[in-house]
Amino acid sequence: MYCTFCEIVARREPAEILYEDDEVMVFRNRLRWVPVMLLVVMKEHRSQEDLWRDMGRVGAVALEMGQKHCPRGFRLLSNFGGDAMQSQPHGHVHILGGMFLGEYA
Numbered sequence: 001m002y003c004t005f006c007e008i009v010a011r012r013e014p015a016e017i018l019y020e021d022d023e024v025m026v027f028r029n030r031l032r033w034v035p036v037m038l039l040v041v042m043k044e045h046r047s048q049e050d051l052w053r054d055m056g057r058v059g060a061v062a063l064e065m066g067q068k069h070c071p072r073g074f075r076l077l078s079n080f081g082g083d084a085m086q087s088q089p090h091g092h093v094h095i096l097g098g099m100f101l102g103e104y105a
Contacts, residue, residue, distance in 0.1 A: 025041055040094075
């Protein structure tokens with residue numbers, strides 16, 4: 001099965017990679033709903049459910065990248081299933097920020 005995020009990890013699909021270590025990669029989301037939309041993924045393909053059962057370094061890296069790129073505040077979130085708008089089978093955490101995420105966001 002084709003996985004866009006696995007292709008990005010393997011460098012067969014383009015992405016603006018902002019962080020990488022042996023286990024985790026962070027890149028900009030192609031969607032730009034807010035000024036900062038980053039994706040944090042395990043390099044190993046995992047489902048969203050499996051990622052949340054064992055986040056490994058994803059949580060720590062997401063926190064570090066959120067603080068670096070959105071010093072005034074950010075959200076960490078994940079979507080589970082089609083009704084929640086999960087579009088990729090590869091487990092991931094979104095970092096959203098760069099603006100006030102209050103009443104209208």
